């Protein structure tokens with residue numbers, strides 16, 4: 192499989208006064224196409240820092256970093272913006288949707304920056320893919336947390352990026368809604384999307400295919416998941432399954 | 446990002462906080478409005494003043510004592526006063542003069558029955574009607590050479606005086622009291638449309654000799670006014686007038702003790718004066734536009750801070766520096782332009798009102814409107830650039846982390 196993320200001896204230092212915080216120390220890692228990786232570790236271990244660097248939101252202090260075969264470590268701000276727009280999709284814990292702006296407009300935003308022509312259709316398709324075809328013209332404050340996160344996921348996939356990053360995407364959601372979001376991620380992964388999620392919860396991590404554990408800025412553990420949880424199974428076993436408005440497509444196909 | 450998308454996003458941002466945007470715009474509205482209004486009034490004043498000079502008459506030259514040169518350095522003003530013999534000299538030596546008269550002037554109180562009107566009494570020989578182009582009458586005739594020679598107590602009323610004293614009734618044959626003396630009205634001059642200090646409609650004209658001997662007790666002249674016979678020979682006429690007067694009216698240093706002005710010079714003088722007035726008014730108004738601009742800058746800075754996370758998000762999904770910069774710049778420019786348009790409308794409307802108050806013709810200057818519009822765009826750019834730069838320079842990570 193084609194490598195999407197290749198980092199060698201990646202380091203990130205933060206200088207605070209005379210103190211230097213080594214947020215990442217010599218991280219080497221490869222994530223390939225079609226992988227579904229959970230990044231775990233205690234608070235302050237460097238998960239978010241890693242995510243921001245490989246997500247091209249921040250620059251490493253040292254080390255090599257190839258994204259989709261391109262050396263991004265030395266790119267300037269505008270080149271990085273282009274990389275983020277074309278190759279990367281972000282899902283945040285706080286959703287980060289534009290307020291007072293319809294779901295459709297929110298999803299269109301990356302396409303506006305990309306200069307895509309038929310962006311209404313493309314954005315509408317992405318919303319349908321996350322099961323929000325009926326809610327396109329709702330504004331964020333008219334949507335539940337889970338629905339808002341799905342709009343955010345639609346926004347992340349709308350440019351058809353090579354990798355989706357999520358920094359604790361289920362951190363603000365209850366367990367049922369989290370499960371629904373994980374079902375969506377699993378579905379996207381099955382369709383071939385490479386996904387990297389930061390999470391605190393073992394439960395969530397076990398929905399992925401591989402778990403990378405950080406401690407003090409180092410990768411201390413990197414194992415495939417054997418007893419993988421299928422979100423659709425969990426949802427089916429939940430008592431009020433009937434109340435779930437979102438029926439994952441994979442389940443429908445089966 | 447295409448222009449329409451940028452504009453739409455700017456309008457959306459402005460509309461999302463309507464009250465705040467409106468209050469911010471108000472500063473620009475007032476600024477642009479007052480610029481438009483002030484410039485308009487300045488222009489109106491200028492045009493009116495020039496019209497006033499033009500309706501005075503044609504081919505006209507005025508001779509004044511030169512107070513600036515004489516007086517103090519001479520120790521005596523006697524040599525400076527214009528006299529009847531100057532007129533005689535001019536008549537004799539400058540054949541290009543068609544009409545000439547001396548004149549005196551004084552404030553006067555005119556009374557007819559119970560109506561009183563405070564005005565100016567203007568003593569001049571009857572040919573003043575040609576020089577000042579006041580031949581057209583509402584009723585009656587001008588006093589003649591005989592009235593002049595015998596210093597009769599007769600008067601010709603300007604239109605405003607007639608209107609004030611007689612309320613449109615026949616005046617010829619009636620007796621008005623001017624500064625306590627009785628004058629018989631012989632004529633009323635038709636409306637000239639003047640205004641201000643030298644309004645020809647607001648004068649009472651009486652024979653020069655009557656004015657000097659009976660009303661004012663003057664032996665000298667305030668002014669000599671004359672009409673040249675040919676427009677194309679105005680310059681030569683002026684030269685000859687100056688040469689003639691230099692023979693008798695020059696100082697010990699050889700400087701003229703008189704000043705000759707033609708209408709062109711008067712118009713020029715008014716233009717410099719009113720230009721100064723216009724600049725002053727526009728300057729004062731610009732200060733309020735400046736204040737409006739500072740308001741825009743303030744609100745844009747607040748907006749950038751409030752929307753830090755939004756900026757972070759936009760950058761995370763691919764917005765470049767330039768995109769963010771133009772987004773915020775466009776917001777402030779759009780606000781200023783909308784404010785500018787409203788200001789132009791309100792300013793133009795108030796010109797009509799204020800012009801009425803000051804009795805000047807309302808003048809909406811197209812160049813002024815275009816300038817004001819351009820100016821408000823500039824204000825938007827100038828005061829928007831700093832907040833927009835701040836926004837564009839935010840690092841995506843820090844912006845996203847902002848609480």
Ligand SMILES: Nc1ncnc2c1ncn2[C@@H]1O[C@H](COP(=O)(O)OP(=O)(O)OP(=O)(O)O)[C@@H](O)[C@H]1O
Pocket residue numbers: 205206207212213214232233234235236237238239240241
């Ligand atoms: N901007 C910054 N300036 C200084 N130090 C920072 C900065 N960002 C992170 N750090 C430090 O780097 C280390 C790693 O932080 P990071 O946010 O990556 O941890 P994390 O694993 O995501 O933790 P959490 O699970 O709490 O989100 C921490 O010690 C943190 O204090």
Ligand SMILES: [Mg+2]
Pocket residue numbers: 238239240
């Ligand atoms: Mg974190």
